[in-house]
Amino acid sequence: MSMPARTILVLLGGVIASVAVVSSQAGQPTVYRGGSPAVTAAAKLPSSVERQLVPTRTGAPLPAAPVFDRALLDQYCVTCHNDRRKATAGGLALDTIDATRIGDHPEVWEKVVSKLRSREMPPSGRPRPDAPTYQAAVTALETALDRAAVAAPNAGRIAVHRMNRAQYGNAIRDLLGLEVDTQLLLRPDETGYGFDNIADVLTISPGLMEEYKLAAWKISRLVVGDPTVRPxxxxxxxxxxxxxxxxxxxxxxxxxxxxxxxxxxxxxxxxxxxxxxxxxxxxxxxxxxxxxxxxxxxxxxxxxxxxxxxxxxxxxxxxxxxxxxxxxxxxxxxxxxxxxxxxxxxxxxxxxxxxxxxxxxxxxxxxxxxxxxxxxxxxxxxxxxxxxxxxxxxxxxxxxxxxxxxxxxxxVPVDTESRRRIFTCTPKGPQDETACARTILTNLARRAYRRSVTPGEVDALVAFYANGRAKRDFDAGIQTAIEALLMTPNFLLRVTHDPPTSGAGVNYRLDSFDLASRLSFFLWSSIPDDELLTAAAAGTLHDPKILEQQVRRMLADTRSQALIKGFFSQWLSLRDLANVMPDPAAFPDFDDNLRQAFLLETEMFLESQIREDRPVTDLLTANYTFLNERLAAFYGVPNVYGARHRRVTMTDPNRMGLLGQGSILTVTSYSTRTSPVVRGRWMLTNILGSPPPAPPPNIPALVENGEDGAAPSTVRERMSAHRRSPACASCHNRIDPMGFALENYSAIGRWRTTEHGLPVDGSGTFPDGAKFTNPAEFRALLMGQSDEFIKTLTTKMLTYAVGRGVTPFDMPSVRKIIRESGPKRQWSALVLAVVKSMPFQMNRTTGQSAATVAP
Known part of the structure; x- marks a missing residue:
């Protein structure tokens, strides 16, 4: 390797230090210490952070919200949700809580709101209020919670945020013009809250540090061109x-x-x-x-x-x-x-x-x-x-x-995309080399660090350049400096520094460069481009009009496809499709061609939704998709020929929207059969935002078809035992109808009307008593709960955009995002509302804060 081993270890030690230090003492600037003066200089706080940021403090208290009707709780809820029966009632006791101070316990009342909105409570078979009473209760609770949040806002906190594997690859592409397969370079990232960009789980281990070191060495040789490369x-x-x-x-x-x-x-x-x-x-x-x-x-x-x-x-x-x-x-x-x-x-x-x-x-x-x-x-x-x-x-x-x-x-190649991006100047002679190197490294560091760079930071990189130049030539010096740059904490991490004069638990606005980075990693999973950095440097990015212009520009850019690969693929479990292996005996026509067709269909469908700025509910109701010949034949759609996917209008009401696509139906099945439980849980978690609890221990497995000499039976018949068990019924009454609605689709998404010679029953009943008999009717009823779908989507998107779990303190922001996205709920409006929200625009100093417990 080009850098001395001791220098590498010191530099990587800075990475460890930067992860370990999470601004535990407000007002104390983070300092990266190391044995090399160059490394210490490289880790100096940027000037944008050294400036004191003006904290956003709360204003005068707003008038109290209307008093919630305590009698409603006593009549319908506390029979089960009391202190005595708390352990068997989801850990929720409502008999002793003060219903006049809703804002004091958002972690409790947001749960209540969620259950009332989905009509899950009171449970089926118990007395229920009428629809106007339901709505009045939800409105009163949400109004009280939202008013309390305005009076005492909590923006949430992220101190250190490491780039994940996908972001690292995209950053290399946008910085150096090189596509790299990061799956071969770096280990998979941990996930939290359903996503792999969550700051709390993106830690750095010694093994990962070694991988970063080797990746930097390989990438620097590829982008510059190393004449010592052997076959x-x-x-x-x-x-x-x-x-x-x-x-x-x-x-x-x-x-x-x-x-x-x-x-x-x-x-x-x-x-x-x-x-x-x-x-x-x-x-x-x-x-x-x-x-x-x-x-x-x-x-x-x-x-x-x-x-x-x-x-x-x-x-x-x-x-x-x-x-x-x-x-x-x-x-x-x-x-x-x-x-x-x-x-x-x-x-x-x-x-x-x-x-x-x-x-x-x-x-x-x-x-x-x-x-x-x-x-x-x-x-x-x-x-x-x-x-x-x-x-x-x-x-x-x-x-x-x-x-x-x-x-x-x-x-060594003379003209490549990488060399054009790197070598913005060419020295005419030895006397010009250091000045040219400084110019090159200043440009690269500005993009890599995602902000203006200090002379000391450039000096650190020039020192690495001099080390490499002494060994061979000018190109070798630039290669060594790039290797060092790719290993600095300034590149690998986003560190948000608290304002020096702020107190504990104070909300403050992100500076323009931090906002630019948060925006680019949200929409592009990559570093900001020159235009975004220029707006940040000019201090105009906080201007709502400028911010909206940038968001719309970024959504129109091809790099926004990262939303498909990053946000949608994880929210909808599309990444699991690569690991699905249906039983070849049961599904002999499933192969990698069909797997790839499934994935491309859904990805092209999602991209069209964004590009055409359609209403978000169109995900569930769209009457078109993207098929090639193989997939069209699988769906029974005639007159589609060739390997190319193209837009096709669907006339079968059972194939409209995401829930009729093979990718979703396959990842929510077992290898040998469908599973109403898996599909139902997926629906409740990802579409309606009401995930069921984990099953109790020692639940016997479902008897497979024909097992122990039993007569052939459908999945519904074999699951009836679970629904009869009191320990299982409460959850299965919610889960099973969502799964049975999709039972006409096989484990690889093929339409069927029989299973093992027996008729398939795709009927079910929603918690509010509404009935359906097929997927089309189910989808129509689902759109009657479109508010729950929009809330789920918004919560998931905010989680992904900010990189932390959404807490009960964030739910007022979620509701505000939904209101500000307008009546049409178009994708651009939703993204803009997320970007303009308090959790996205702000951070919170260390101090007492909410635990990240999902409502």
Whole structure:
């Protein structure tokens, strides 16, 4: 590595210190201490933080809210929710609480509001108030809570916030122009409140520090170009569960089938070797599909570089390489025949040597389609694993993996996207090198640190530059400085410093640079761009008009796709789709092609919702989606051809909105069957914001269909025992109807009317008594609770935007966000309301604060 080991350890020690120090003493500036003067200078507090921020303090108390009707509690609630029965009533006692001081106990009353809004309480079968009484109670409680929050606001607190893995990769892309696969560089992040960007769980371990160190070393060599790089081999695996009979990606040329698309970064200009390995049958390790001649088209950035041929050479041939070897062995099972050499090694010459420029590139390798066809396949039956294991060489030829080796005869690239971003000046001679290095590093540090940088911080990076320059040349010095920059706390962490003169438990407004960072990490999962930093430096970002302009600009930018990959994919459990493996015996037509089609459908659907600025409730009711031929055939939609996903209007009322999409239905199922409990819990948690409690211990597992010789039965019939149990009924009466509403969809989302020859019953009843018989009716009733869906979405989005759990003290802000998003509830209005909210715009000094307990 380019930096001395001792310096690296000191620098990483600064990272540990910055995580450990969370401004435990208000008014005491955080200092990163280390043995190197350069490191200490690099960690100096930025001038934007050294300025005293004016804390936002509460004003005069507002008039008291209308008194909540205590008699309502006594009549309908305290029979169960009293101090004596508290342990069996969700830990909630309402008999002794003062109903005239609602604001004193938001953690209690927000729970009450939530249960009343969802009509879960009083429970089914108990006396209930009429609808106007319900609404009056909710309005009175919310008004009292909101007024109390205005009188004594609590903005919540985050002191230190580490970049997560996805944010790190996006920051490298936007700072240095390099796409990196962070899954290969950094370990997965912990999650909290459903997201992996929560400050409290984004800690730094010694192992992660080592990974940051190695990542910085690799990235700095790639972006600058290191002439000392030695040839290495990178392997790209093709999933064995990908059906290669058809065109598998829009990134592959038309008229091809199977293969793969590879995004590869070439470290230097030079010569590289690409090798292709074909799939073998499990049993004999022979290459599949060699009876037919196949041609493989290899391209670099869309330009053909070679057409390789394999197969068809040994049909009826007596050449030694084509003849199976039959040794004379005395074995108990008879004569053993060994495969021919050709069957084992026919792909040994499938390689191409080519020249490539340093930097990122796209390589494709795919089989030419031998027969003209307009179809992409309807999902031929997938072989069970036991059948794969006994395979012979019969079948269609397919790729197993591709390797890229190099560079050979290499040189440092002159012009790459990364070098254009880094080398904003070129020294004319040795006398200009330090000044040019300072210019380069000042520009990089401003973007990386997300604020104006001090001369001392630049001096620290120039010291690293001088260290590398002394070893080789100017480029080596810049490479060493970039390596150091990527390991500083200023890059890896967002540290919010309390104003020096503030007291404990005081709300204060974030400075412009902190606000810019919070905004860019929310919408882009990345660092601010130059325009956003310029607005922050000018002090105009707190201007509501300027802020709105920036938000709308950022939403229109392609980088806002990070909302799909970050927020939506975690909220809706889409990330789990990669790990789902439906039982091949029960679902032989599920393969990676269908998995990818499911995911792309939902991602394109979500992106269209944002781009078209549709009402947020359209997520549940939209009459369109995005299909390719494979997925259209799966849904039973005619006249859709090809691998490309395109917008399709849906006429089947059961397939409208998110709840009719295969991605959601698959991630909420078991591998062998549907689960109304899993789907119901997902609905209550992610759509209606009322997650059920964990089940009690020692609950027996559901008897599987036909188990112990039992007659075939539906999931509903087998679950009836749980609903009859008093210990289970209270929760299952809420969970099961939500899951039964989706029971007409199989565990991979295929529509069905029977299960094991028995009719599927998709009917159910909401807590308020409303009944449905199919998914379309269920969705209509669900829209009657659209306020609960909007509240859930808003709470989830605020959690993701700020990076901490939403507390009862935040719920007045959630309600204000909903009000300010307007009657149409469009996406841009909701995002703007979140950005303008107190939890997003402000922070709180250390002192007494609310515990992060979800209401």
């Amino acid at each position: 290495s081999v990178t392997t790209y695996k093709v999933s064995r569960f990908l059906d290669q009979e058809f065109r598998v990606s829009e990134g592959l040329p038309f008229g091809t089938r199977g293969g793969t698309v590879i995004n590869h970064t070439f470290p230097l200009d030079g010569e590289y070797v690409l090798k292709i390995s074909l799939q073998r049958a499990y049993a004999q390790n022979v290459i599949k599909g060699l009876k037919e001649r196949e041609e493989i088209d290899v391209r670099l950035d869309g330009q053909p570089i070679k057409l390789l041929a394999v197969g068809g050479e040994c049909v009826d041939s007596k050449e030694p390489r084509c003849v199976a070897f039959q040794p004379k062995l005395n074995v108990a099972s008879g004569v053993r025949i060994l495969p021919a050499e050709y069957d084992l090694n026919a792909d040994k010459n499938l390689e191409v040597r080519f020249l490539a420029k340093g930097g990122p590139a796209t390589i494709t390798a795919a089989f030419l389609e031998r027969y003209a066809t307009v179809t992409e396949g309807g999902g031929a039956a997938r072989k069970p694993l036991t059948q794969w294991q006994s395979d012979t060489g019969e079948g269609l030829m397919a790729m197993d993996f591709v390797t890229i080796e190099g560079p050979f005869a290499s040189k």
